[in-house]
Structure formats: C-alpha cells, structure tokens
Amino acid sequence: MKSINNNPIIKVDNLVAKYGPKIILQDITVDIYPNEVTVILGGSGCGKTTLLKNILRLIEPYSGSIKFWNEEVTTMDEYQFNEKVLNRIGMLFQAGALLNSISVKENISVPLEQHTKLPEDIMERIIRTKLHLVNLDHALELLPSELSGGMKKRAALARALVLDPDILFCDEPSAGLDPLTSLALDELILNLKHQLNMTIIVVTHELASINRIADKIIFLDNGRMLFAGTLEAAKASGIKAIDTFFNAENH
Ligand SMILES: Nc1ncnc2c1ncn2[C@@H]1O[C@H](COP(=O)(O)OP(=O)(O)OP(=O)(O)O)[C@@H](O)[C@H]1O
Ligand SMILES: [Mg+2]
Numbered sequence: 001m002k003s004i005n006n007n008p009i010i011k012v013d014n015l016v017a018k019y020g021p022k023i024i025l026q027d028i029t030v031d032i033y034p035n036e037v038t039v040i041l042g043g044s045g046c047g048k049t050t051l052l053k054n055i056l057r058l059i060e061p062y063s064g065s066i067k068f069w070n071e072e073v074t075t076m077d078e079y080q081f082n083e084k085v086l087n088r089i090g091m092l093f094q095a096g097a098l099l100n101s102i103s104v105k106e107n108i109s110v111p112l113e114q115h116t117k118l119p120e121d122i123m124e125r126i127i128r129t130k131l132h133l134v135n136l137d138h139a140l141e142l143l144p145s146e147l148s149g150g151m152k153k154r155a156a157l158a159r160a161l162v163l164d165p166d167i168l169f170c171d172e173p174s175a176g177l178d179p180l181t182s183l184a185l186d187e188l189i190l191n192l193k194h195q196l197n198m199t200i201i202v203v204t205h206e207l208a209s210i211n212r213i214a215d216k217i218i219f220l221d222n223g224r225m226l227f228a229g230t231l232e233a234a235k236a237s238g239i240k241a242i243d244t245f246f247n248a249e250n251h
Contacts, residue, residue: 007070009034009167009199010055015064017047017054024050026223028064032167037193037200037213039231041245042220048203049094051220052169056091057081068167087115090160094171094203098144098156104131105140108159115163130158134188150181157185161192167199168192174206186212207248219245 008031017025025047032038040048053059055066057073066073068085076084098107108127112118118126131137134154144152153173160168170189174182186209192198204210210217210231217234219227221241227234235246 007034008032008067009069010201011065011067011070012055013065013067015051015054015066016062017050017059018062019050019059023062024223025054025220028220028225030218030225030228032199032201033216034199035193035197036215037189037202038216038218039210039214040201040203040218040220041205041210042226046220047223048220049171052091052171052201052203056086056089056169087163088166090163090165090168092153092157092160092168092170092173094175098152098159100144103141103143104136104147104155104158107144107155108162111159111162126162127158130161131155133161134158135184150177153177154185157188164196165198167201170200170202170204172203172205174204174209179208182206182209183212189213207246 010032012028012030015025015028016023028051040051042048050059054061061074064074071084073081073085098104099110105124105127108130109123112123112126128137128140131140134157136151136154136158139147139151139155144155147155157170157173160170173189174185177185189200189202190213193200202213214231217227217229217231218225219234219239219242227237227239227242229237234242
C-alpha cells in the first residue's frame with residue numbers, strides 16, 4: 001500500500017457555489033486522493049461543471065474552503081494561485097474550447113507560451129510528444145475545423161497535458177465518442193495514472209468508462225453531495241439515485 005494515498009491532494013470543505021443569488025452547490029465536502037481517478041457523477045444540471053470551475057476558481061466560491069497540497073487557495077491572489085496551483089494543473093473543458101482560427105500546434109503551444117520561456121524547437125518537440133500520446137501525430141498543422149469531434153477532444157486533451165500536470169480535470173471527455181475511441185481515452189487516462197502518477201478528476205456519465213477507470217465516486221444530486229467513496233461502496237450503498245444510475249446498465 002502506498003502511504004501517500006492517506007493525504008488528500010485536494011480538500012474541499014463546506015463549499016457553497018452560486019450564480020448570482022441562485023445557490024447551485026450546498027455544503028460540498030470532498031477529498032481527492034493522489035494517484036487516483038475520481039469520477040464525479042450526477043444528473044444533467046446538478047452542478048458537476050460548476051464544482052470543477054469553483055475548485056479551479058474559474059468561478060469564485062461563495063463560501064467554504066479549498067486546499068491544494070494542504071494549502072488554502074481561496075485566499076490566494078491571482079499570481080499566487082497561478083504559480084502554486086494552476087501551473088500544476090491540466091483542464092479538459094466540457095466544450096473542448098480549442099481556438100478555431102489557429103492550428104492544433106498553435107492551440108497546444110498556448111499554455112507553453114504563457115507559462116514557460118522554452119525555445120521554439122523544444123516547444124515543438126513537446127507538442128509532438130503530446131499529440132503522439134493522444135494518437136494525433138498527423139494533426140499538428142490542421143485547423144480545429146478539419147478535425148472530427150473525437151479528434152478535437154483528443155487535441156484539447158493534448159493541450160491539457162502539455163505542462164505535465166500533477167492533476168488533470170476532464171469534464172465529459174468521452175461524451176459523443178464512439179466506444180472504441182472512448183476505450184482508447186480510458187486507457188490513456190489509466191496510463192497517465194499508472195505511468196505518470198497523475199491524479200485525475202473526471203466528469204462522465206458513461207457506465208463502461210466509470211467501471212474501467214474509477215477508483216472513487218462523488219455523486220451529486222441537486223447541488224448536494226449524496227455519496228463519496230470507492231466505486232464498490234457506491235454500488236453497494238443502497239442509495240436509490242445511485243442504484244438507479246448503476247442499474248441502468250442492466251436494462
Ligand atoms: N454561467 C451560469 N450562469 C447561471 N447559471 C448557470 C451558469 N452555468 C450553469 N448554470 C446553472 O447551474 C446549474 C448547474 O450547472 P452545471 O453546468 O454545473 O451542471 P452539470 O452537472 O455540469 O450538467 P451537465 O451534466 O449537463 O454538464 C444549472 O442549473 C445551470 O443552469
Ligand atoms: Mg457539465
């Protein structure tokens with residue numbers, strides 16, 4: 001057993017998230033453990049994307065505490081948060097979010113240009129390595145409009161990986177992908193965990209994917225946390241909403 005797994009890498013306590021006056025998340029308390037895949041589950045509109053955006057302060061939390069590596073981040077200024085946290089994180093957004101007017105290579109180079117001072121030839125080597133990782137070697141000079149949906153997702157994942165993050169957030173990485181592409185993406189996620197010791201937080205509805213990759217499950221329902229624990233414990237929890245979700249597999 002690895003002892004590092006005893007300390008959470010991210011600790012969220014009593015997080016409340018709002019858009020304007022509307023409360024979206026109520027008292028969310030979750031621990032994310034290093035070198036595990038944590039899957040965030042719950043119905044459409046329950047607040048999964050909002051939780052990720054609050055943890056990364058893309059939306060400022062209304063109240064509560066968020067710690068990365070045991071350090072409170074909600075009180076950090078933008079510079080500190082960038083240096084101490086964002087530099088070590090990759091994020092694959094739900095909507096892909098590649099810039100359409102520039103090539104795949106230029107898209108992936110954006111984080112490198114923002115966060116490093118590497119010479120161009122080194123940058124290109126890194127970009128080629130990441131594209132190879134997601135099986136998109138041929139896409140270097142293509143525009144996003146020349147890619148299929150699944151290729152766009154994989155190019156966005158290459159961009160999320162370009163700074164070799166310690167923690168990777170993926171919001172619905174396999175939605176809309178065919179089963180084989182989805183399987184390849186899951187295998188990549190497991191490789192990142194096993195070979196690069198990455199900690200990975202994934203929002204997904206795909207049961208096959210959850211069964212392949214999840215170590216831990218966080219189940220949200222209507223802005224509240226219904227369950228947090230192992231995949232096995234989730235399946236054995238007896239909580240109706242969770243049973244309904246996992247039993248959809250048998251119908
Ligand atoms: N920018 C915003 N302004 C106002 N309300 C928002 C905004 N973004 C999301 N919401 C609302 O917050 C709630 C949670 O949305 P969120 O996107 O977090 O859900 P989700 O669980 O990720 O859903 P899905 O599975 O469909 O992606 C929804 O009621 C949504 O309408
Ligand atoms: Mg979402």
